[in-house]
Amino acid sequence: MKIGIDVGGTNTDAVLVDGTNIVAGIKVATTSDVGSGIKAALAGLLPALAGGRVSAIVIGTTHFTNALVQGVGLAPVAVLRIGAPSTLALPPLCDWPPRLADCIGDFRRIVGGGNDFDGRRIAPLDERAIAEAGRAIRARGLSSAAVSSVFSVVSPVDEQRAAEILRQEVPDLKVTLSSTIGRVGLLERENAAVMNASLVALSAQVVDSFKTAIAEIGLSVPFYVSQNDGTIMSADSVARFPVLTFASGPTNSMRGAALLSGLTDAIVVDIGGTTSDIGVIANGYPRESAVAVNIGGVRTNFRMPDLLSLGLGGGSRVRDQGIGPDSVGHHLTRDALVFGGATLTATDIVVAAGLATIGDPSLVRHLDPARIERGLDWIHATLDEAIDRVKTNAAPVPVVLVGGGAVLVSRPLRSASEIIVPDNAGVANAFGAALAQVGGEVDQVMLYGAHGRDDAIRQATGLARQRAADAGAVADTIEISEIEELPLAYLPGGAVRVRVKAVGELAEA
Amino acid sequence: MSSFFTRDQIADLAWGAAFLGAGGGGDPYIGSLLLRQAMLSVDQIRMISVDEVPEDALVIPNGMMGAPTVLIEKLPNGNEAATSLRRLEGVLGKTAYAVMPAEIGGLNALMPLALAAQLGLPVVDADGMGRAFPELQMSTFHVHDQRVAPAAITDENGSTVVIHADSDYEVERLARATVVAMGATCYLCCLPVSGAQLRISAVRGTLSAAIGIGRAVREARSRQVDPFAALIGYLRASPYYSSSYVLFDGKIVDLDRQTSGGFARGAVRIAAQPPQQGNMEILFQNENLVARHDGVVRAIVPDLITVVDRETAAPITTESLRYGQRVKVIGCSAAAVMRSAKALSIFGPRAFGLTDPFTPIEELDQQWASR
Numbered sequence: 001m002k003i004g005i006d007v008g009g010t011n012t013d014a015v016l017v018d019g020t021n022i023v024a025g026i027k028v029a030t031t032s033d034v035g036s037g038i039k040a041a042l043a044g045l046l047p048a049l050a051g052g053r054v055s056a057i058v059i060g061t062t063h064f065t066n067a068l069v070q071g072v073g074l075a076p077v078a079v080l081r082i083g084a085p086s087t088l089a090l091p092p093l094c095d096w097p098p099r100l101a102d103c104i105g106d107f108r109r110i111v112g113g114g115n116d117f118d119g120r121r122i123a124p125l126d127e128r129a130i131a132e133a134g135r136a137i138r139a140r141g142l143s144s145a146a147v148s149s150v151f152s153v154v155s156p157v158d159e160q161r162a163a164e165i166l167r168q169e170v171p172d173l174k175v176t177l178s179s180t181i182g183r184v185g186l187l188e189r190e191n192a193a194v195m196n197a198s199l200v201a202l203s204a205q206v207v208d209s210f211k212t213a214i215a216e217i218g219l220s221v222p223f224y225v226s227q228n229d230g231t232i233m234s235a236d237s238v239a240r241f242p243v244l245t246f247a248s249g250p251t252n253s254m255r256g257a258a259l260l261s262g263l264t265d266a267i268v269v270d271i272g273g274t275t276s277d278i279g280v281i282a283n284g285y286p287r288e289s290a291v292a293v294n295i296g297g298v299r300t301n302f303r304m305p306d307l308l309s310l311g312l313g314g315g316s317r318v319r320d321q322g323i324g325p326d327s328v329g330h331h332l333t334r335d336a337l338v339f340g341g342a343t344l345t346a347t348d349i350v351v352a353a354g355l356a357t358i359g360d361p362s363l364v365r366h367l368d369p370a371r372i373e374r375g376l377d378w379i380h381a382t383l384d385e386a387i388d389r390v391k392t393n394a395a396p397v398p399v400v401l402v403g404g405g406a407v408l409v410s411r412p413l414r415s416a417s418e419i420i421v422p423d424n425a426g427v428a429n430a431f432g433a434a435l436a437q438v439g440g441e442v443d444q445v446m447l448y449g450a451h452g453r454d455d456a457i458r459q460a461t462g463l464a465r466q467r468a469a470d471a472g473a474v475a476d477t478i479e480i481s482e483i484e485e486l487p488l489a490y491l492p493g494g495a496v497r498v499r500v501k502a503v504g505e506l507a508e509a
Numbered sequence: 510m511s512s513f514f515t516r517d518q519i520a521d522l523a524w525g526a527a528f529l530g531a532g533g534g535g536d537p538y539i540g541s542l543l544l545r546q547a548m549l550s551v552d553q554i555r556m557i558s559v560d561e562v563p564e565d566a567l568v569i570p571n572g573m574m575g576a577p578t579v580l581i582e583k584l585p586n587g588n589e590a591a592t593s594l595r596r597l598e599g600v601l602g603k604t605a606y607a608v609m610p611a612e613i614g615g616l617n618a619l620m621p622l623a624l625a626a627q628l629g630l631p632v633v634d635a636d637g638m639g640r641a642f643p644e645l646q647m648s649t650f651h652v653h654d655q656r657v658a659p660a661a662i663t664d665e666n667g668s669t670v671v672i673h674a675d676s677d678y679e680v681e682r683l684a685r686a687t688v689v690a691m692g693a694t695c696y697l698c699c700l701p702v703s704g705a706q707l708r709i710s711a712v713r714g715t716l717s718a719a720i721g722i723g724r725a726v727r728e729a730r731s732r733q734v735d736p737f738a739a740l741i742g743y744l745r746a747s748p749y750y751s752s753s754y755v756l757f758d759g760k761i762v763d764l765d766r767q768t769s770g771g772f773a774r775g776a777v778r779i780a781a782q783p784p785q786q787g788n789m790e791i792l793f794q795n796e797n798l799v800a801r802h803d804g805v806v807r808a809i810v811p812d813l814i815t816v817v818d819r820e821t822a823a824p825i826t827t828e829s830l831r832y833g834q835r836v837k838v839i840g841c842s843a844a845a846v847m848r849s850a851k852a853l854s855i856f857g858p859r860a861f862g863l864t865d866p867f868t869p870i871e872e873l874d875q876q877w878a879s880r
Binding site for chain 1: 539542543546576578579581582583584585586587665666667692693833835
């Protein structure tokens with residue numbers, strides 16, 4: 001059996017799963033130390049275990065995203081870029097909001113090295129300048145560094161060599177290499193590496209608190225953390241790559257919704273108190289965003305699910321011209337009419353229509369039927385339009401509804417072939433975490449002209465499989481989940497940017 | 510009359526340049542950052558009109574050359590443009606009076622301003638096409654027999670290749686090979702022109718037009734009024750883009766891309782937003798070339814076709830088109846100088862392998878209305 005845990009901003013949800021069946025589920029309040037909330041959730045699940053054996057625990061968390069957005073718990077970072085004489089015009093962090101850049105500090109160097117798109121060298125790696133940077137890092141007492149290099153997605157050797165040299169000077173330095181995190185796009189990848197380096201210390205603490213909570217409850221099983229793309233990583237890698245968890249919350253919820261409904265291709269609508277998050281599940285995984293993702297005002301190119309966030313939830317305020325986007329949020333039980341409050345919310349509309357029993361229905365009996373009707377029309381039309389916007393093709397697609405606000409939907413939607421509200425929809429996120437898989441990815445520029453397309457794709461898929469296996473996937477369950485090719489304009493020789501992703505089942509320890 | 514370009518206009522220029530890129534010209538994000546860095550210690554850049562350039566003064570059009578997808582990885586050194594300019598001045602034995610954009614579409618609207626900031630030179634409010642095009646001979650300079658060569662191309666090491674050739678097509682061929690040898694990004698200074706020559710060939714006022722387009726949409730959005738009305742309104746009041754139309758409103762339902770001959774070619778199909786019916790198909794080669802509504806041509810190169818987000822009116826480059834995007838298609842007229850018989854032989858439909866004849870967008874619109 002496996003345990004899935006989702007640590008949200010408000011609640012910590014946990015499920016005990018046997019195969020794909022939910023044996024037990026629990027919801028407790030998230031604690032500021034994270035660990036005691038997890039401990040409470042695990043304690044609540046243990047009775048259901050009934051002598052069975054847990055083989056793995058998978059945790060999803062938005063802790064690191066919140067730390068970055070709020071600028072809390074960030075460590076200063078030594079930023080080293082390899083690529084001179086190119087890239088000097090745009091130094092590291094040149095487009096960061098000043099407040100966040102201040103948290104990172106002012107240690108920024110650009111040294112010689114790096115590659116062209118075809119792997120040719122831009123300049124010899126300047127090992128002396130790197131060693132000198134290492135000594136300066138030691139003198140400053142910095143404990144974390146981010147290293148980026150031009151076209152390190154094609155050849156990571158300069159970043160790797162730089163890390164060796166830095167560690168010779170500062171043996172316990174934590175080094176984040178941009179090639180281990182991001183994609184093509186130097187600034188975005190470097191930003192991601194810097195964010196990661198600034199979160200590494202916090203991450204080690206949080207991982208420790210996970211470990212302690214699990215040990216104190218008396219379980220001795222490996223635990224994993226789910227990442228942005230719905231696959232998992234080991235506790236050790238999350239301590240090194242906290243940024244890869246940035247979107248694990250919505251990803252788990254979408255994956256969970258797909259798995260609960262038994263669908264591999266669907267649109268998932270997660271309706272909460274304030275917003276509805278709408279995303280596409282293709283082949284059982286969330287579709288990823290193709291555009292740069294902004295986190296706390298910083299451009300990144302992380303693997304993130306492509307979500308449309310709509311200002312419509314159970315607590316959305318109702319006015320004559322429409323509903324939302326503002327909401328009474330977690331004050332629903334104080335402000336909504338059905339709870340004796342004075343604010344007309346979306347929840348009041350569905351209760352007044354007799355579609356749900358929440359709070360005291362007698363408190364909304366006075367509402368004008370025409371107004372209720374208009375409200376229901378507006379909710380369904382708005383969702384319909386939003387679902388249609390995220391569709392990947394014109395074919396009718398089933399829609400899976402999860403989240404506490406799922407009661408808002410009571411009618412068929414034109415954009416949906418059917419609407420499914422699965423059992424246990426409230427713990428979809430923890431369920432998604434429990435059943436996360438192991439992945440491996442390749443993203444690099446290849447020359448089709450030199451070896452032909454088939455050969456290039458074979459090479460890329462082989463590498464992706466290898467990376468999935470290295471991450472802990474059982475070899476014969478690994479399949480290629482995604483191949484994307486983007487021809488590079490202007491370049492003869494058939495230069496194409498190729499992205500391949502492989503996923504497989506987590507090997508039992 | 511001269512005016513001044515200031516830091517707070519960078520975003521407007523980037524927006525307008527993306528629109529005039531007609532799907533190509535590269536995403537101006539990196540260009541905006543480069544210009545912002547170049548203006549850290551420079552408060553303003555003097556923008557002069559073509560008429561202000563003395564008859565015999567030297568003006569050097571310039572811009573980045575290469576693959577937009579490589580530029581986001583291998584960022585510039587920052588001295589490529591100045592080195593190119595100085596070496597070209599050396600070859601010519603003459604000092605530049607001003608710089609100017611070779612093309613106003615995309616990233617290259619911003620780069621000459623960064624160079625102007627670095628060197629303290631004025632920038633001429635004009636370009637050689639009023640849009641973006643993929644090849645060096647595709648400009649109004651070539652139409653008026655003003656030669657691209659000598660052209661100086663510089664990489665991040667400060668290495669420069671100077672091309673002397675009589676034929677602009679030959680310069681294009683050799684420059685393209687140089688770009689690849691330089692790692693697919695480099696800086697080009699070329700087409701040395703005098704004030705007298707500019708008065709014959711330049712497409713005037715396009716820099717301020719790009720800024721104006723960006724400003725019109727930004728102001729409309731901040732006042733929460735229809736950005737499309739503001740955009741079309743601005744274009745209609747401008748000297749070249751005055752025949753402008755929202756050609757289509759719908760959702761991208763098919764996208765076909767391929768690379769051939771070093772270009773990103775392809776087609777996008779857009780289904781109408783109900784209750785409207787029908788489809789629009791747009792063919793592109795880096796830039797959008799022709800828009801057909803249920804098979805009928807509604808706009809064709811060198812007139813401009815730009816796909817924009819249907820909510821925000823933000824321009825979408827051809828490499829960022831995606832299935833499912835809700836878009837509007839905007840078409841507008843090119844400058845009259847771009848529509849002459851000679852101009853059309855250089856960058857009209859046939860130059861891109863299209864068999865449809867060129868018909869001005871305003872005539873196509875009338876034909877469509879009276880179907």
